[in-house]
Amino acid sequence: xxxxxxxxxxxxxxxxxxxxxxxxxxxxxxxxxxxxxxxxxxxxxxxxxxxxxxxxxxxxxxxxxxxxxxxxxxxxxxxxxxxxxxxxxxxxxxxxxxxxxxxxxxxxxxxxxxxxxxxxxxxxxxxxxx
Amino acid sequence: xxxxxxxxxxxxxxxxxxxxxxxxxxxxxxxxxxxxxxxxxxxxxxxxxxxxxxxxxxxxxxxxxxxxxxxxxxxxxxxxxxxxxxxxxxxxxxxxxxxxxxxxxxxxxxxxxxxxx
Numbered sequence: 213x214x215x216x217x218x219x220x221x222x223x224x225x226x227x228x229x230x231x232x233x234x235x236x237x238x239x240x241x242x243x244x245x246x247x248x249x250x251x252x253x254x255x256x257x258x259x260x261x262x263x264x265x266x267x268x269x270x271x272x273x274x275x276x277x278x279x280x281x282x283x284x285x286x287x288x289x290x291x292x293x294x295x296x297x298x299x300x301x302x303x304x305x306x307x308x309x310x311x312x313x314x315x316x317x318x319x320x321x322x323x324x325x326x327x328x329x330x331x332x333x334x335x336x337x338x339x340x341x342x
Numbered sequence: 343x344x345x346x347x348x349x350x351x352x353x354x355x356x357x358x359x360x361x362x363x364x365x366x367x368x369x370x371x372x373x374x375x376x377x378x379x380x381x382x383x384x385x386x387x388x389x390x391x392x393x394x395x396x397x398x399x400x401x402x403x404x405x406x407x408x409x410x411x412x413x414x415x416x417x418x419x420x421x422x423x424x425x426x427x428x429x430x431x432x433x434x435x436x437x438x439x440x441x442x443x444x445x446x447x448x449x450x451x452x453x454x455x456x457x458x459x
Contacts, residue, residue, distance in 0.1 A: 272401040290421075
């Protein structure tokens with residue numbers, strides 16, 4: 213189940229970038245992963261304690277955040293062909309720019325790579341503005 | 343928040359296709375599938391009692407269906423399925439675009455249909 217959530221490092225960056233949607237879980241003390249059963253939490257409503265605590269978005273929530281807040285879009289193209297060979301090609305579209313990442317062999321790998329790339333692009337753009 | 347989950351009808355279809363990985367919720371009972379409860383996967387219980395269906399995330403449903411399709415189409419058709427960030431997209435079979443899907447729900451229905459063929 214944990215692989216439905218983005219990793220701590222990315223979750224913490226998203227918190228800094230302003231992610232504040234309701235999540236099913238949060239990271240406590242950087243490493244401990246807590247599932248909030250029966251209720252939801254946001255970065256503003258985490259009951260604790262440490263700055264490092266952060267809500268844990270699903271991958272689909274993280275991508276939605278980038279679409280809604282930064283207008284960054286990603287496509288994952290799945291190609292299934294003869295003999296069971298398949299590949300996932302990730303395309304990221306930001307303002308006036310398209311980035312095509314290497315092919316990945318699994319959807320999950322493609323998503324993780326895509327997320328890291330989106331964060332990188334976002335950080336770069338913010339640094340340019342500063 | 344519940345937009346993260348696929349609708350009941352599609353969740354039931356995925357169950358029939360063999361989806362059985364842990365989920366955060368389930369729909370129950372079968373005649374009143376409106377409420378999503380946060381719990382753990384109960385597909386094994388469903389098999390015995392047949393009254394509920396796991397509430398599956400879109401991000402769980404799409405890879406399952408793509409893998410299913412990949413297993414199914416090996417040696418036959420060539421599919422290219424482009425999933426946009428919001429879950430909409432288009433489907434190409436043997437170089438010909440056969441479907442433009444304007445929403446994640448639409449795409450989900452089309453992929454299920456392809457898997458069932």
